[in-house]
Amino acid sequence: MHTRPLRLAAAPLLSLLLAGAAAAEPPAPLTIPDLAGPRTLALQAGVGLASGSEALFSNPAALAARKRYVVDTFFLTDRRADLERSAARQDFFGGTAADSATTGVAAGFGYTRAMKGLETGTLLRLALATQLTRGLSVGLQGNYFDLRGAERIDKNFNLDAGVFLQVSPKVSVGAAGYNLVNTEHRGVLPRAWAAGFAVGSDTSLQLVGEYRIDVDRARGADGSAKSTSRYSLGAEYLFANAVPVRAGFARDETLDTSWWSVGAGYVTQRFVVDLAFRQSTTDPTARTYALAIRAFVPQE
Numbered sequence: 663m664h665t666r667p668l669r670l671a672a673a674p675l676l677s678l679l680l681a682g683a684a685a686a687e688p689p690a691p692l693t694i695p696d697l698a699g700p701r702t703l704a705l706q707a708g709v710g711l712a713s714g715s716e717a718l719f720s721n722p723a724a725l726a727a728r729k730r731y732v733v734d735t736f737f738l739t740d741r742r743a744d745l746e747r748s749a750a751r752q753d754f755f756g757g758t759a760a761d762s763a764t765t766g767v768a769a770g771f772g773y774t775r776a777m778k779g780l781e782t783g784t785l786l787r788l789a790l791a792t793q794l795t796r797g798l799s800v801g802l803q804g805n806y807f808d809l810r811g812a813e814r815i816d817k818n819f820n821l822d823a824g825v826f827l828q829v830s831p832k833v834s835v836g837a838a839g840y841n842l843v844n845t846e847h848r849g850v851l852p853r854a855w856a857a858g859f860a861v862g863s864d865t866s867l868q869l870v871g872e873y874r875i876d877v878d879r880a881r882g883a884d885g886s887a888k889s890t891s892r893y894s895l896g897a898e899y900l901f902a903n904a905v906p907v908r909a910g911f912a913r914d915e916t917l918d919t920s921w922w923s924v925g926a927g928y929v930t931q932r933f934v935v936d937l938a939f940r941q942s943t944t945d946p947t948a949r950t951y952a953l954a955i956r957a958f959v960p961q962e
Contacts, residue, residue, distance in 0.1 A: 688945045689919035692740035692752055693781055694809070694850050695840070695879065696917070697774065699736060700938035700952035704925025705896030706910030707872035709824070710836040710858030715760040715956070718772040720856075721838040722789035722801030723824035725760055726768040733759045734934075734956035740779075743947030752779030758787075767792045768801075776809065781850065783809035789822075797828035805841075807851065815847050834860045848887065852879030868898045876916050890915040896923075904929050908938070919944045933957045 699716035702708035708720035715732050717724035735757040742750050755775050762768035772787035784807075791801030803822040809815040824838035837857040845851050858872035872894045878887035896910030908925040925938035934956040942948035 687918070688742055689914070689917040689942050689948050691742050691750075691780055692917075692950060693811075694776070694785060694807070695852055695854065695876070696740075697738065697754060697785075698952070700738075700925055700936040700954045701898075701906075701908065701927070703738075703940055703950065703952050704908035704910060704923050704936075704938035705870050705898060706894035706912040706921065706923055706940075707858050707870040707896050709838050709856045709872050709874075710826075710834055711860045711868075711870050712826075712828075712834060712864065715758040715770060715772075717791075717801075717824075718758055718760070718770050718787045718789055718803065721824035721826060721836045721858075722770070722803040722822055723791050723799045723826035723838070724836060725770050725789055725801055726762050726791035726793050726799040727826050727828060727834070729763045731761045731763040731959040732956055733757065733959065734954050736952065736954040738950065738952040740950045741947065742945075752781065753777040756785075762791070768799075770803075776811075781809050781811035783807070783811075783815070785809070791824075791826075799826040800824070801826070809850065811850070813847060813849070815850060818845060818847065818851065819843070820845060820851055832861060832863055848878045853877045854879070864898070865900055865903065867900075870896045870898070870910075879916060892916055900929075906936075919948065931958065932960070 698719050702716050702720055712727035713724055715734055738754045740752045755777055756773045758772040760770035768791040770789040774785040776782050786806040789801055789803035791799055793799045801824045805820045807815045807818040821842045822840045826836040828834045840854040841851045854876045856874035860868055860870045862868035874892040876890050880888050880890045882888045892914045894912035898906055898908045900906045906927045910923045912921045920943040921940050923940040927936040936954045938952040940950040
């Protein structure tokens with residue numbers, strides 16, 4: 663006879679249980695827009711960072727931020743044990759080359775092969791960047807997609823653009839726009855905007871942060887496009903001028919989870935090895951691994 667008070671008392675508990683069940687849903691799988699090199703993956707941010715060849719995934723303007731000639735190869739694998747078999751694992755393999763040392767206009771080229779998962783096929787990137795004034799760089803990048811997956815993307819071309827400002831020797835900021843050409847493939851080629859910063863020195867301690875908004879990647883209940891955001895912070899410390907250690911955290915509304923990440927590397931004057939690991943806070947089976955081996959081409 664006291665069912666009404668019991669129902670009222672149980673309502674908040676039921677809401678919490680339902681929220682917990684929703685939170686337990688596996689995050690969406692990593693696809694082309696989420697690609698990043700291991701340094702960026704470990705820090706969870708790269709738009710405002712002088713990130714070398716990894717700028718091809720985050721901010722093409724950052725290619726011109728440092729004088730270097732570098733080539734690398736990378737492998738990234740993303741796991742989701744609770745998703746259907748085709749989405750449970752996505753593997754990417756590729757390489758990049760970036761030259762800002764031998765020419766007045768920095769150039770970068772990237773090849774990525776989606777080998778297994780929701781997407782399979784080829785992605786090519788070609789970026790050009792230049793310094794307009796001391797410390798201020800702009801960049802433009804063309805992306806070529808030939809992918810087979812949930813939808814066929816046949817020989818599609820799109821554009822990214824960015825700006826990078828070295829405010830002082832220890833402060834930099836950047837902004838970028840992605841997939842600026844209209845396309846019907848917004849699930850894989852979403853229009854997005856991002857801004858970020860880096861404070862400190864890449865030869866000691868550096869803190870980074872980033873905000874990204876995907877304009878039309880996610881869909882609402884009625885099928886219409888909706889904006890989703892991603893906020894992230896990371897830190898990097900270089901031990902003995904040879905061993906960088908990294909960590910980061912991101913709240914990712916687009917993939918509907920939060921991430922913590924760690925990474926490390928080994929640096930010499932001629933080559934770098936970088937490793938990264940990212941783990942979802944809401945699904946213990948959702949994780950990403952990345953490896954890159956990078957070589958600096960000596961200048962005569």
